[in-house]
Amino acid sequence: MSTAPRQRRKEARPQELLAAALSLFVEKGFAATRAEEVAALAGVSKGTLYLYYPSKDDLFKAVVRENLSSRIAEAAVLAAQHQGTVADLLCHVMGEWWRQVGLGTAGGISKIMMAEARNFPELARFYVDEVVQPTHRLLGSLIERGIQSGEFRPVPVADTVHVLVGPMLHMILYQHSFGACKLHGPTIDPPAVLAVQMDLILRGLLSTPPKASDQ
Template structure:
């Protein structure tokens, strides 16, 4: 048999650099905010030269956009694919998606990106517009589409879709802000888990939706 060809350690490190840079950017943006984070800090955290960072991401804005796609957009796309394949009642799917979003995004560092945008969007209108196009509008279309499907099937009663989407998302954002503000400082002393709170939220809202 011919010998197996494996990548040299240097090549493997080169291939891993974009992910290392995105991981470093996520950590620093969440720790310090977008405005206070300098590109050279991201490069140093990833263990590379500043020039190497710019080779992959020409500006801090482009780095931030890539980090959002890696940590938020991908999960929205996964949820949309799951929804497209789903057959049967919508209520259970919505509950599953909300819990999965919290486990993958809200509870981890990626949830801090949502907090950053709420705080700093006014000072960075181009990034705010990107975030709306990449995260907010796809999320709202996804949830609104599920509500509309439930209404068409007769599972849900007729409700104003846009307003109902906001009612579903708002408690999640509140939990996220609490987690990434007070929780980071050890000041948040909940007697129940976020998963239990989500379950209570979904039970209340879904019973209000059900026909």
């Protein structure tokens, strides 16, 4: 019985370390974050941190897998099981991505990579393999699915995926840059912007334009 609390603490350490690392990476950037800061925020020694993650690169990769890769995989499973229209599925996937990633700290990972990829090409390659390509494959598969079913008109799939991703990325970058500074300027209401984006996208994709009563 006396070892149970220590066992629970040991099992919790990886999650605590990843949460601390995510917070500091987003706040300070990858290059400026030090391992001892992550360990201190998580309430463990630097040696304990290295026991789980031998290098800062390993720690960052684990943060990406925990907060982004896993959610992309979950969305792919959901898409494979979906029985309704592709339009509804596409709206759901985009909405959930914003709810789970864009609204939280995890969205800041995208800003880190946009800002620091040039200085850390190995991590950039990892991010492309783990996040960018799987996201594009998932969204591309939905567009292709809609085209094959006749729900969507034929469109260039890869280009359409960029049109889907672009506004989402813009909102995330704004939120973690100008938005974090609390500057007075153009305001962004992400749910409203996402709703307009999907309305415009679907009106361009659907084989049969929505009736006036649906507008």
